[in-house]
Amino acid sequence: MSRIKGVFAALKGRRAALIPFIAGGDPALSATVPLMHALVRAGADLIEVGMPFSDPMADGPVIQMAHQRALAAGATTRAVIDQVAAFRRDDGRTPVILMGYVNPVETMGYEAFACACRAAGVDGVILVDMPPEEAAEWRACAVREGVDTIFLLSPTTPAERLAVIANASTGFLYYVALKGVTGASHLNVADAAARLAAVRASSALPVGVGFGIRDPGSAAEVGRFADAVIVGSAIVERMAAKDTIDEVLADVEVFVRDLRAALPERASRTSS
Amino acid sequence: MSYEQPDARGHFGPYGGRFVAETLMGPLAELERAYAQARTDPAFQAELAADFRDYVGRPSPLYFAERLTADAGGARIYLKREDLNHTGAHKVNNTIGQALLAKRMGKKRLIAETGAGQHGVATATVAARLGLSCVIYMGAEDIARQAPNVRRMRLLGAEVVSVTLGSRTLKDAMNEAMRDWATTVDETFYVIGTVGGPHPYPVMVRDFQAVIGEEARRQFLEREGRLPQALVACVGGGSNAMGLFYAFLADAEVDLYGVEAAGKGLASGQHAAPLTAATGRGVLHGARSYLMFDEDGQIRDTHSISAGLDYPGVGPEHAWLKDIGRARYVAVGDEMALAAFHRLTRLEGILPALESSHALAYAHELAGRLGHEAAIIVNLSGRGDKDVESVAAYEEAKTCRA
Numbered sequence: 021m022s023r024i025k026g027v028f029a030a031l032k033g034r035r036a037a038l039i040p041f042i043a044g045g046d047p048a049l050s051a052t053v054p055l056m057h058a059l060v061r062a063g064a065d066l067i068e069v070g071m072p073f074s075d076p077m078a079d080g081p082v083i084q085m086a087h088q089r090a091l092a093a094g095a096t097t098r099a100v101i102d103q104v105a106a107f108r109r110d111d112g113r114t115p116v117i118l119m120g121y122v123n124p125v126e127t128m129g130y131e132a133f134a135c136a137c138r139a140a141g142v143d144g145v146i147l148v149d150m151p152p153e154e155a156a157e158w159r160a161c162a163v164r165e166g167v168d169t170i171f172l173l174s175p176t177t178p179a180e181r182l183a184v185i186a187n188a189s190t191g192f193l194y195y196v197a198l199k200g201v202t203g204a205s206h207l208n209v210a211d212a213a214a215r216l217a218a219v220r221a222s223s224a225l226p227v228g229v230g231f232g233i234r235d236p237g238s239a240a241e242v243g244r245f246a247d248a249v250i251v252g253s254a255i256v257e258r259m260a261a262k263d264t265i266d267e268v269l270a271d272v273e274v275f276v277r278d279l280r281a282a283l284p285e286r287a288s289r290t291s292s
Numbered sequence: 293m294s295y296e297q298p299d300a301r302g303h304f305g306p307y308g309g310r311f312v313a314e315t316l317m318g319p320l321a322e323l324e325r326a327y328a329q330a331r332t333d334p335a336f337q338a339e340l341a342a343d344f345r346d347y348v349g350r351p352s353p354l355y356f357a358e359r360l361t362a363d364a365g366g367a368r369i370y371l372k373r374e375d376l377n378h379t380g381a382h383k384v385n386n387t388i389g390q391a392l393l394a395k396r397m398g399k400k401r402l403i404a405e406t407g408a409g410q411h412g413v414a415t416a417t418v419a420a421r422l423g424l425s426c427v428i429y430m431g432a433e434d435i436a437r438q439a440p441n442v443r444r445m446r447l448l449g450a451e452v453v454s455v456t457l458g459s460r461t462l463k464d465a466m467n468e469a470m471r472d473w474a475t476t477v478d479e480t481f482y483v484i485g486t487v488g489g490p491h492p493y494p495v496m497v498r499d500f501q502a503v504i505g506e507e508a509r510r511q512f513l514e515r516e517g518r519l520p521q522a523l524v525a526c527v528g529g530g531s532n533a534m535g536l537f538y539a540f541l542a543d544a545e546v547d548l549y550g551v552e553a554a555g556k557g558l559a560s561g562q563h564a565a566p567l568t569a570a571t572g573r574g575v576l577h578g579a580r581s582y583l584m585f586d587e588d589g590q591i592r593d594t595h596s597i598s599a600g601l602d603y604p605g606v607g608p609e610h611a612w613l614k615d616i617g618r619a620r621y622v623a624v625g626d627e628m629a630l631a632a633f634h635r636l637t638r639l640e641g642i643l644p645a646l647e648s649s650h651a652l653a654y655a656h657e658l659a660g661r662l663g664h665e666a667a668i669i670v671n672l673s674g675r676g677d678k679d680v681e682s683v684a685a686y687e688e689a690k691t692c693r694a
Binding site: 072073074075076077078079080081084085088091096097098121122123124125126127128148149150151153154171172173174175176177178181185196199200201204 | 575
């Protein structure tokens with residue numbers, strides 16, 4: 021069983037998984053591995069690491085700035101993969117997902133990228149600007165290397181596309197809970213819950229919910245119905261407000277611990 | 293030769309496609325359906341034709357540039373006068389088409405990216421006319437170098453948003469417009485200004501701009517009773533070039549030249565010539581095409597004296613035309629473009645946009661190489677009033693350095 025499957029299976033019916041996001045190489049490459057370990061100590065069930073891109077079109081200003089800081093500090097796609105490999109030396113259990121944009125991955129080559137991911141212990145990859153319709157070659161490479169391909173769903177996804185996306189996805193589905201970019205603040209929890217019900221009708225995969233979850237309160241609300249709660253901008257924004265890496269580590273650990281504590285334990289949703 | 297591009301999913305050979313975040317996939321499919329209906333609807337086409345005639349002032353003249361021809365010493369040079377359109381550039385052909393489509397779709401708000409400001413002005417213009425609200429995204433650097441157009445957009449009632457992240461030019465403005473669109477997609481129509489972006493934009497913008505080549509072909513046949521030897525147009529994203537070329541694609545005897553911005557020289561790396569430099573193919577702003585990026589796939593900063601050409605990518609159909617050899621792509625640097633700007637102004641009394649000056653520079657050289665029997669058409673895609681201040685500032689700075 022893959023690490024991602026294992027985590028969702030273990031949590032099924034108990035509580036939502038917590039997936040914090042950090043931008044790889046922000047504020048420095050040397051901070052990424054200690055941050056990942058801090059996230060695990062704080063209760064992260066999976067970790068999502070951003071691969072830097074000069075033009076992150078689906079991201080709001082907080083994560084744009086994080087990518088710019090990372091690039092200025094010398095981060096590259098390869099360097100972020102290397103950080104995952106370094107993390108794996110001390111943590112063989114926590115699933116790691118890379119999130120990024122197509123061009124850097126295509127520049128490395130889908131095959132080389134998938135191979136490097138497997139070797140480093142990356143469990144899944146999200147390419148924000150690559151819908152399933154354009155992903156045949158990438159998926160073939162990822163499948164060969166045993167790397168999960170996680171695709172996004174959004175409030176604007178028409179019903180007939182749900183199956184296309186579900187069929188292309190492995191590991192879990194990522195539901196973008198609002199129309200907009202990362203870090204937006206107009207999350208409508210009731211709407212997300214209703215849409216998730218429709219998604220579950222088309223796929224047996226776990227469904228993570230992200231975009232717009234900013235604090236323990238919204239994490240708790242989403243955690244009532246989602247299989248995973250994904251928090252990015254709120255973490256990255258706090259990091260950007262700190263002066264030293266030690267302060268960043270301490271602050272992130274406290275914040276993520278609060279997020280995790282807020283996720284409600286629940287009675288078994290299904291009988292399985 | 294039959295030319296059936298793009299395919300049903302917007303691919304021109306390996307280029308084009310639809311590389312966007314999931315939030316935009318549904319809206320793009322909706323746009324594709326709406327455009328497919330409008331394209332074959334006689335009422336829509338009649339409305340467009342009437343606006344082209346009465347509001348834009350089409351057909352734009354095909355002007356024989358006699359003194360420029362004598363100066364070049366070879367082929368007869370004709371100018372397709374898109375600079376005489378309402379708002380002063382070819383951009384309005386496309387914004388009128390997209391705004392009519394927005395109205396059909398019930399959208400209340402137009403957004404657009406702009407580099408030189410011509411597309412922003414053309415979008416703000418049609419928004420004012422149709423009573424739609426309008427937001428234009430423009431890089432902070434471009435706002436500084438194209439101030440007259442910024443003032444025009446504001447007079448027309450548009451909000452001009454300064455984009456201060458990234459390289460602060462056209463590419464960053466496009467990122468920001470896409471973010472806006474993803475957030476406000478229910479009420480907003482994103483008016484892309486070039487033959488780039490995700491499907492169906494490249495084909496839709498080409499169709500709206502194709503009027504340039506259709507007119508030029510007819511006008512030239514009337515004047516000379518034959519086809520020209522070559523067409524020359526500048527290429528940033530490539531909409532004026534695609535508009536001129538499209539009606540001539542099947543005329544194999546007509547050579548097509550797209551002129552990119554060589555900036556400070558291809559060797560310097562400070563240019564905006566992805567097709568000519570041919571350093572890579574990649575994905576940006578929704579489509580695969582030739583693109584300028586580093587060894588990690590990060591998009592490179594570009595340079596051109598002309599804000600409208602200062603862009604690291606190019607429309608996917610140009611990538612395809614290059615690969616199949618139907619069009620040739622060359623590059624002209626800042627200094628040569630500037631010389632062509634002055635030359636046309638002094639010889640013909642026409643102040644060209646710095647973007648179009650790149651095409652004029654190459655056409656001058658090409659005409660000199662061709663014999664007196666040949667004739668070429670240059671797309672004079674825009675007027676240069678917007679550039680008067682920045683040309684003066686550039687030359688003053690050069691004098692100070694000297």
